[in-house]
Amino acid sequence: MVPQDYGFFIDPQRCIGCRSCVGACAECGTHRGRSMIHLDEMDRFDSPQTVPTVCMHCEDPICAQVCPSDAIKRSEDGVVHAAQKPRCIGCQNCELSCPFGVPLVFSGLEQMLKCDLCYDRTSVGHKPMCATVCPSQALLFVRKDEVTNLRHNKPLRDFLIGSVRVKTKNAIMVPDPETPLHLDAALLIDGGL
Amino acid sequence: MSTLPLSQDQLRAQFGPHLNLAPPGGWLADPTPDKVVETHCCFCGQQCGIKLKVKDNKVIGFDPWEEFPFNQGKLCPKGVKRYLQGNHPDRLTKAMKRTENGFEPMDWNEAMARTTAEIQRIQQQHGKDAFALLSGVSLTNEKSYLAGKFARLGLQTRNLDYNGRLCMVSAGAGNKKAFGVDRAANSWADIELAEVIWVTGSNVAECSPITTDYIWRARDRGALLIVVDPRITPLARTADLVLPLKPGTDSALTNGILHLLHKWKLIDWDFVSAHTQGFEEALEAVKDCTPEWTSQMTGLPVEAIEKAARIWGEAKTSFLLHARGIEHQSKGVENVLGCINMVLATGRIGRPGCGYATITGQGNGQGGREHGHKCDQLPGNRDISNPEHRKYICSVWGCTDEELPGVGQSAQEIMNAIHAGEIKGLMLLCFNPLVSLPDSQFTREALSKLEFFVCLDFFLSESAQHADIVFPSALHEEDEGTTTSAEGRVIKINKAVDCPGDARPDWQIMVELAKRLGRGRFFDHFTSPEAIFNELRVASKGGTADYAGISYEKIVKNMGIFWPCPTEDHPGTPRLFEGGKFFHPDGKAKFIPTPWRPPMEVVDDDYPIWLTTGRVVFHYLSGTQTRRIGFLVEQCPHPYLEIHPRLAEKYGLVEGDAVEITSRRGTMVLPAKVVKTIRPDTVFIPYHWAGALSANRLTARHLDPVSKIPEFKVSAVRLKKTTKDQFSPELADLQRMAFEARSTQSQMPEQVF
Numbered sequence: 043m044v045p046q047d048y049g050f051f052i053d054p055q056r057c058i059g060c061r062s063c064v065g066a067c068a069e070c071g072t073h074r075g076r077s078m079i080h081l082d083e084m085d086r087f088d089s090p091q092t093v094p095t096v097c098m099h100c101e102d103p104i105c106a107q108v109c110p111s112d113a114i115k116r117s118e119d120g121v122v123h124a125a126q127k128p129r130c131i132g133c134q135n136c137e138l139s140c141p142f143g144v145p146l147v148f149s150g151l152e153q154m155l156k157c158d159l160c161y162d163r164t165s166v167g168h169k170p171m172c173a174t175v176c177p178s179q180a181l182l183f184v185r186k187d188e189v190t191n192l193r194h195n196k197p198l199r200d201f202l203i204g205s206v207r208v209k210t211k212n213a214i215m216v217p218d219p220e221t222p223l224h225l226d227a228a229l230l231i232d233g234g235l
Numbered sequence: 236m237s238t239l240p241l242s243q244d245q246l247r248a249q250f251g252p253h254l255n256l257a258p259p260g261g262w263l264a265d266p267t268p269d270k271v272v273e274t275h276c277c278f279c280g281q282q283c284g285i286k287l288k289v290k291d292n293k294v295i296g297f298d299p300w301e302e303f304p305f306n307q308g309k310l311c312p313k314g315v316k317r318y319l320q321g322n323h324p325d326r327l328t329k330a331m332k333r334t335e336n337g338f339e340p341m342d343w344n345e346a347m348a349r350t351t352a353e354i355q356r357i358q359q360q361h362g363k364d365a366f367a368l369l370s371g372v373s374l375t376n377e378k379s380y381l382a383g384k385f386a387r388l389g390l391q392t393r394n395l396d397y398n399g400r401l402c403m404v405s406a407g408a409g410n411k412k413a414f415g416v417d418r419a420a421n422s423w424a425d426i427e428l429a430e431v432i433w434v435t436g437s438n439v440a441e442c443s444p445i446t447t448d449y450i451w452r453a454r455d456r457g458a459l460l461i462v463v464d465p466r467i468t469p470l471a472r473t474a475d476l477v478l479p480l481k482p483g484t485d486s487a488l489t490n491g492i493l494h495l496l497h498k499w500k501l502i503d504w505d506f507v508s509a510h511t512q513g514f515e516e517a518l519e520a521v522k523d524c525t526p527e528w529t530s531q532m533t534g535l536p537v538e539a540i541e542k543a544a545r546i547w548g549e550a551k552t553s554f555l556l557h558a559r560g561i562e563h564q565s566k567g568v569e570n571v572l573g574c575i576n577m578v579l580a581t582g583r584i585g586r587p588g589c590g591y592a593t594i595t596g597q598g599n600g601q602g603g604r605e606h607g608h609k610c611d612q613l614p615g616n617r618d619i620s621n622p623e624h625r626k627y628i629c630s631v632w633g634c635t636d637e638e639l640p641g642v643g644q645s646a647q648e649i650m651n652a653i654h655a656g657e658i659k660g661l662m663l664l665c666f667n668p669l670v671s672l673p674d675s676q677f678t679r680e681a682l683s684k685l686e687f688f689v690c691l692d693f694f695l696s697e698s699a700q701h702a703d704i705v706f707p708s709a710l711h712e713e714d715e716g717t718t719t720s721a722e723g724r725v726i727k728i729n730k731a732v733d734c735p736g737d738a739r740p741d742w743q744i745m746v747e748l749a750k751r752l753g754r755g756r757f758f759d760h761f762t763s764p765e766a767i768f769n770e771l772r773v774a775s776k777g778g779t780a781d782y783a784g785i786s787y788e789k790i791v792k793n794m795g796i797f798w799p800c801p802t803e804d805h806p807g808t809p810r811l812f813e814g815g816k817f818f819h820p821d822g823k824a825k826f827i828p829t830p831w832r833p834p835m836e837v838v839d840d841d842y843p844i845w846l847t848t849g850r851v852v853f854h855y856l857s858g859t860q861t862r863r864i865g866f867l868v869e870q871c872p873h874p875y876l877e878i879h880p881r882l883a884e885k886y887g888l889v890e891g892d893a894v895e896i897t898s899r900r901g902t903m904v905l906p907a908k909v910v911k912t913i914r915p916d917t918v919f920i921p922y923h924w925a926g927a928l929s930a931n932r933l934t935a936r937h938l939d940p941v942s943k944i945p946e947f948k949v950s951a952v953r954l955k956k957t958t959k960d961q962f963s964p965e966l967a968d969l970q971r972m973a974f975e976a977r978s979t980q981s982q983m984p985e986q987v988f
Contacts, residue, residue: 056451058440058469060852065315065866069296075262087880087890088911090469174299175310177444178451193455226911227467227479228881231534 044119044164049186050173051197052094053215056180059083059092063172063181070171071162073124078157079172080143089225094181096172097122097144097157099211105136105145105156113154120211121161125154141203159212194218237685237701241337243926244964249337250695251325252858254972256865256979259293259322266296272731273300275718276314277373277711278855280595281306281445282720283314284794287712287731294321294712294731303794305423305720311444312867313855319864320710321732325694327707328736338695338705343737346704351751353687353703354390357660364640367394367649367658371665372402372603374741375716375728376782377767379599380614380774381742382664383607388632388757389749393640394658396610398666400646402559402600404609404942405567406593412568413575413825414811415818416779417604417616418723421554421590422797422809427452428588429554431546433461435574436485436560436948440469441852443558443594443721453554459546463488464560465847466877466919467912476543479914481534482845483834483949485561489573490521490831491529492544496580497521501548506582510815513826517576520828532831534914548581552588559596559849563947567939569829579824585812595721597856602719605780605798606771610643614771615778624778631774632757645943647672647936654681662689664741665708667696670857670925673934673945674900691741696859697925707738714740716764717790722809724795725785742767776801779818834949835937838916842898842951844882845917848930849948858923865976872973873966874928875908877919878954883909886956893962895955896920901932904961918952927963 059081067077080095103122106114113129114136116122125136125145132152136145145156160170164183168174173183182192189197197213239246258264268288276283284303288296297318299308330346331338357366368390370382379397386395399407407417414420426432426449439446447470454460462471463478463485471477480488496502497518507514526537533540547553555578561570575591583589595601607614607628614631617624619642629636644652650672652658661682672678682688682701690702693710712731719725734740742764749758761767765787776783781799785807790796796807817824838845853871854861861867876894888894888907895904896918905920905928913919922930937946 055473056447058444058447058852060312060440060444061870062310062312062315062444065312066310068866069315071266074266075257086908086910090467090472090910090912092469169308171299174301174308175315177306177309177311178440178447179309192452194457221473225467225472227465227913228879228911228915230467230477230479230539231536231914 044121044159044161046119047185047187048183049189049197050096050159050170050212051182051184051189051215052096052212053180053182053193053195054091054093055195055215055217055221056178057092057094058178058180059090060177062175062177063094066171066175070160073155076148076155078155095142095144096181096212097159098142099159101209101211104139104141104208108135108139110135121159123158123161124156127153130154141201141206141208237688237703238683239700240333240335245337246695246700252862253324254865254868254976255319255323255863256976258295258318264295268295271298272729274712274729274731275726276310277317277320277860278313278598279443280597280600280721281443282598282718282726283310283445285310285314287318289731292732294318305722305724306445309445309448312853312870313861316864316866319866320860321712323863325863326735327693327695327705328738329707330737331705333703346706347747347751350689350704350748354660354752357687361659363391364394364643365658366390366392366660366662367653368392368662368664369646369649369666369668370397370608371597372397372399372600373598374603374665375599375714375718375764376602376606376725376771377716377764378741379603379608380606380771381745381761381767383614384632384757385745385749386608387640388634388638389745389752389754390662391640393643394610394649394652395608395643396646396649397603397608398646398671399597399600399604399609400943401671401945402596403562403593404604405562405564405939405944406557406571407604408568408942409571409575412827413572413579416811418601418780418798418811419592419721420584420811421592422722422724423449425588425590425810426450426554427456429453429458429552429590430588431459431461431550431553433463433547433553433555434470435463435555435557436562437556437558437594438464438466438468438849439556439594442596442850444852446556446594461543461546465914465917476539476546478535478539478543481914482847482917483564484533485564485570486566486573486829487524487529487532487831488535488540489570489577490524490829491526491540492547493517493576493580494521494524495526495541495544496548496577499544499548502580503582506815507580510817511579511824511826512821514580517826517828520830524831534916547577550583553581553583554588554590556592556594558594560948562593563944564949565835565937565939565946566832567944568941572827573829576826576829579826585810585815590810592721599718601721601723602717602725605719606775610645615775616780617778627777628774631770634757647938647943647945650678650681651936653685656684659686660688661685663698663702664691667698667857667859669698670929670931673931673947674936675929675931676901677936691744693738694859694863696857706744707736708744709734709738709740713738714764717768719798720795723797725782725790725798726795727787727790835946836935836949836951838951842953844952844954846896846898846933846950846952847917847919847948848922848934849919850923851921854921854923856923858925862923868969869973869976872969874905874921874924874930876905877908877910877913879913879915880909880911881915882918883907886954888956893957893959895957895961896933896952897955898933898950898952900935903927903932904957904963906962918954922947927965
């Protein structure tokens with residue numbers, strides 16, 4: 043069981059785009075060679091902002107709702123697992139429906155794989171591999187009550203995506219709206235602060 | 236003449252770089268290790284703790300070492316994938332000689348005999364100093380110490396230098412002038428406690444990623460962050476103040492800040508009068524550095540300069556960090572001193588949350604600059620020209636003063652002397668000058684003129700391709716020893732696996748060569764790295780970098796010891812200068828005036844654009860190691876030209892277009908990366924590649940007069956839009972390799988799961 047008092051917090055503001063998480067995820071004992079993390083550049087023209095995406099482990103996962111073969115299970119501790127191999131038919135419903143774009147059906151494998159919060163590690167008291175290695179701690183796995191002491195931005199677990207309300211186990215750290223975004227060097231030189 | 240024995244394409248086909256994508260046995264192999272070895276990353280100066288998983292004498296993966304205090308399990312992508320260097324198809328496992336048909340394996344004894352004979356021949360014909368040794372600072376302290384002793388007493392040459400000369404010698408020289416000692420003033424723990432963090436000339440997120448977490452932890456406590464850099468790097472993206480100054484104008488900015496600190500009465504006069512000297516002279520040098528003047532020099536708005544001075548000046552605690560951006564200049568030492576003047580004027584050093592450091596770039600950049608493989612230095616950070624220092628080292632080494640050579644030439648000067656035909660023979664140890672030195676075409680010409688060239692390396696680097704004899708040496712995980720991290724923490728590297736084939740640790744090769752040169756009496760007792768370390772401890776005793784009280788056992792027990800540590804019962808010194816005590820004989824820090832002067836090369840009508848170079852997070856230095864690791868190459872396969880859209884528009888360039896970049900030294904063609912995060916008068920190229928893709932085709936051999944560091948960070952270039960058929964074949968090769976690396980992963984077999 044993953045301890046209930048621990049949480050996974052994603053803080054894109056701190057992400058430095060180094061892809062340590064991507065590299066380390068692929069070293070995992072259960073999906074060796076393949077990474078279950080997506081790391082996207084938002085728009086390199088404008089900014090070096092990058093965003094890591096892992097499964098948000100929804101309370102009522104849409105991927106599981108739409109799975110015709112009931113292959114996607116959520117365990118009691120709130121972790122949504124990759125599709126079970128004997129049941130998964132590789133139909134890609136989960137891939138198409140996930141509001142966060144997380145599950146991937148791998149060609150040749152005909153099975154959906156996704157982040158399972160490093161269940162092999164977190165169920166025995168370790169942190170997920172990505173959160174352990176993340177150099178800037180943009181991926182953080184700590185006791186939930188610690189976050190307010192550690193960070194001054196706030197965790198968000200309740201999303202309205204279109205008309206759908208999605209509650210998640212994992213949280214996104216929302217940046218302070220006052221955070222400056224000096225991204226165009228030319229404007230800075232021209233006099234903007 | 237050490238010309239290439241085969242074409243570069245043929246050499247590449249035979250010796251790589253090829254990509255290693257998977258652990259030994261592939262991803263299907265059982266990942267359960269036989270043993271797990273606690274050690275450190277083989278790359279940058281952060282020296283993160285890592286556990287290597289070992290099975291059947293091969294490194295098969297890693298585990299985070301969360302107990303190690305510096306990085307607490309955190310790793311950058313190079314650290315995560317470093318284990319893929321072991322068991323690599325390009326690995327050298329036999330001694331080799333160059334023939335007309337390329338490199339051929341040879342008997343170890345024969346290689347030793349020929350090397351000895353060639354060294355002796357050159358030295359008999361042209362004098363002892365006609366044979367030079369260039370070594371690297373990815374070496375352990377033991378190997379650095381041994382390289383210094385081997386050159387002086389084994390080869391008996393004064394021409395010995397190291398590739399720290401391309402790293403942070405400017406910081407070292409500035410630190411010694413100001414503080415009397417060359418080390419980060421604080422452990423990184425003080426960063427977390429600071430109210431203001433000033434980062435200048437350092438792309439922290441990409442070059443020293445673990446440091447970003449220390450900075451963020453401070454920011455979470457309310458600290459403000461000021462970043463000074465011509466580019467808006469991933470850390471600068473969220474900074475409270477970004478100062479994208481013109482390349483080469485760093486000391487103009489620090490002078491302008493000092494001017495304002497004085498004008499606005501933000502000087503800590505108590506500290507300045509009690510613990511420093513020379514402040515009046517430093518103030519005199521900045522009396523005309525008004526915000527308007529500073530703005531004109533740096534290209535920054537007056538308001539930004541004033542805001543920076545206000546934030547810095549009004550803080551109660553602060554930490555200033557700098558790196559190669561200010562040090563890789565022909566006035567690198569002055570830039571460093573300008574920063575130190577800002578720190579000293581506010582008295583914010585030597586107490587909790589107050590500090591200063593250079594972020595060491597190379598693995599053992601700190602330790603490597605303390606133990607005497609610099610041309611002007613003896614162990615313990617002693618001065619080779621100081622009679623007392625020489626006398627002490629002679630007593631430790633058992634030699635006479637006549638037997639100990641004097642000051643030699645620095646790295647670039649040695650290459651210049653090779654080119655001029657004054658130095659005829661070279662031994663290269665863990666250094667790839669063809670990629671790392673400026674003006675690479677000049678370096679290639681120089682290497683081609685050598686009468687005899689011997690290399691010790693584990694891959695055939697671009698420089699080693701010119702060698703007559705190559706000895707296969709050991710990877711980081713195949714030997715033990717110590718390194719000293721950017722913080723000044725001496726740590727232990729532990730052996731995980733044995734060397735493959737005939738490969739041997741570099742120290743064994745040097746000791747054997749010394750014996751064959753008839754100098755065994757100085758080296759016979761070096762039967763293990765610990766034996767070398769124990770002599771290093773004695774040799775450093777009483778020097779500023781005093782390791783006398785540090786033992787292997789003590790390092791392991793405490794997860795590192797900060798020097799100085801003069802006695803066995805001394806706990807080490809994480810924070811220097813407590814109580815305002817500096818290392819000069821009078822105990823005071825020195826303000827050194829830094830009057831403004833321009834870089835050695837400035838833009839003009841023919842070369843109107845500033846060029847600056849640097850690293851990306853996926854590669855390390857000359858790329859000899861990281862260009863062979865599949866995951867890292869996939870993320871960043873080749874260099875590019877970073878250019879602002881305003882400048883790109885002027886040349887009709889859009890993303891991916893081919894652009895020809897020309898300096899007074901050479902030309903290259905790269906794809907354009909159009910980004911708003913760089914000054915519109917400046918372009919940037921990452922420098923990790925060789926040949927047609929080497930940024931150092933363009934850079935100049937101008938040196939800082941004190942530190943002799945080349946001016947990598949400031950050159951003048953012109954641009955021309957060209958066509959994609961002008962891209963070099965190497966670029967296409969790298970794109971294909973990265974594509975194949977990606978495809979390999981998506982086509983993994985089902986049985987993996």
